Amino acid sequence: MSEAEAFASPLELPCGAVIKNRIVKPAMSDGLGDGAGGATQAQERLYRRWAHGGAGLVLIGEVQVDHRYPERPGNLALDRIQSPAAMTALRRMTAAGTENGTHFWAQLGHAGALTYGGVNDRPAAPSAVEVRGNHAREMSEDGIAETVAGFARAAATAREGGFTGVEIHAAHGFLLSQFLSPRFNRRTDGWGGSLVNRARMLMEVIRAVRAAVGQAFPVGVKLNSADFSKGGFSMEESRQVTGWLNEEAIDLLEISGGTYESDESGASELKSESTRAREAFFLDYADSIRDVFHKPVLVTGGLRTRAGLVQALQSGSADLVGMARPLAVEPDLPSRLIARQAEGALRVEGGFPAQMPPGAGTAWYGVQLMRLGDGLEPDLTLDPTRALQIYDDLDRRKAADYRLCEAC
Template identity: 45%
Template sequence: MGPLSRPLSLANGHGIKNRLFKSAMSEQLGDRQHNPTPELARLYRTWAEGGIGVSVTGNVMVDRTALGEPKNVVLDRDSDLGAFRRWALAGKAAEGQIWMQLNHPGKQIPAMLCKTPLAPSAIPLGRGLEKSFNPPAAMTEAQIQSAIQAFATAAELAKQTGFDGVQIHGAHGYLVSQFLSPRHNQRDDDWGGSADKRMRFVLAVFRAIRERVGADYPVGIKLNSADFMKDGFSENESMAVVEALAEAGIDLIEISGGTYESPAMMSAGKRASTLKREAYFLDYAEQVRQRVKVPLVVTGGFRSAAGMSEALESGAVDMVGLARPMSLLPDLPKRVMAEPDFVLTMANPSTGFKALDKMGMLSITWYEFQLERMGQGKAPKPGLSAWGALLATFGRLGVYAFRQRRA
């Protein structure tokens, strides 16, 4: 049995059949009431049958008044729990697991969806994003407590409807990430100021979830290694948060990095040595491994069975995170476990016009189109042109297609 095929046991005794982890991607397959559609269930059944150990859903919003994108799924007391049960059941096919990613966008809400979003501090997004995202209002104590309980309620409902675990989205500049960042959290109360106070929100969210779901239910987090901005969340601060979460009892940590102001989670701008090694955040994971024993996942950059196996054998990570490759090869887990020499080549779709690519958000929408095809029971279409993806996005999202809908 190779390293990719070995089962993993979490500290709470929860077992995972192999070391392959589908990281969250934006599916945009919620219905008008923000419930999961049959297409979502079919998509996750396809991935489960492809051999994945754990599938993490695209971010499910915990507050229907705070959407990150127009067709987000929301889980709260007003949701259609039957639709969530069908989604969870599909994700369990072939002994796979499905974990729900829980998120609140904070101020990363497109202007078309919210006039005044909430955030730790009344600081707008920068680097050009302020043109499409309205300035936020600083959250009151009551609003902070409400957001914490919204995460806890969603986690409770995720367990009730059959999801195998939950993941807190604490990366990429969303609300949890905003509280951790000295750039975005400039409060002078108990929720901001020092690094210790800035991490209070994520710890409060975790503890509220744990109180609702119990000690034996898996609760993980996706956390930035850093924001990669001069005045943002740093590596040293991130490691301190990891240690605090490990002490509090977190079950699994997925490592990412960057925000939509500084998108380090994308391949653009990566050093040649990083791209050759494949895993974008493996250096950070190696440092974290010296501090905590919590299972770690690194997502970003993996393209070969050899690169994935080497990351596991290094001891720095316990699972390999895969995202965009799974939108093209839903049976990628089976392939990399069976073929040690497997290599996937991926091209970046482009119309040839950078402004049009950016306006159509091709780096996201091209892959969303592939997810939609799988949700319809069709095979992915790797040869889809960038122009075809733009037309498909317009047909699916209408007036929202060419408005910036994501930070």
């Protein structure tokens, strides 16, 4: 496979859908929803910008299946898309995101114990745990069944609303990842204990989602290669689950790692030395599962250079390669990489202060998404500490308006 073929060749998924090239903008939490679970004009502008930036597939992150358990109060919540006006707004956004022949998928999730505390400080999780000041309660079996059904309903709404696929989020410490992890899942019933029991929630969600959207609609899964936390989901367990996923009706597996359990560093905000090691680990892990998983694989996490992207594709370790943060500051980077007009992404992190508050790096990129949503260009001079203030203020304002109610 030549370099041009590596980037620009289309990929046909098992369901028959075709992605026009091999570069993906993975899911990021944009926080630009209206604070009541609906889509906004800011999201239209953001996803239109990425659709015309050249990626074959763009994902919108943290699309919630149950509005009571958001990762942020600006998340889309598909169970709240109930009125004609809400569906119209969603379809405007997906129409923008699918311009230029771009696939636009919703990453379906449920934050579980990592629910935004300003909205709900008593969330549901596999077991009763305390995380980030939240006192999570153990989900009942009826609650588990309702959550599985919620994923299916959300997938059906995503399809009706104009998305061209969905990705089931089972990584980074959110609910389905929590069920997989012995650190979170301390149950002794049929949903905990052995790995097959801990993976049961994920498998039932996949089957329910597939039944809801039909055989021709793309369904992906995002899975941790490992949690990188003591007592968490391990590499050996991930490999076993990956083998089981090969037997399920999915079209794509995205490999990632880490969790947002700690406030000290999120899954996408790792320290520099470990970042390099884990990036290599993701590629090595993707290569190591080829004997048990025979469907397309997307690798994300730290890929920055043309040479690195091409090597990942040409080696066969990955069928698709993802860049998230780089596209927050260079939304047209995929087009320039394909046209050989760029050798890689801007290294903006090198200009950050050596000491920053926890979460400031994530916030810096989040504010760039806010600027793109406002029709502005990224601000590379933005101070990360100031970005954290802007980011947190946005969440607080939207949390104040978030209409949380059991009946909704």
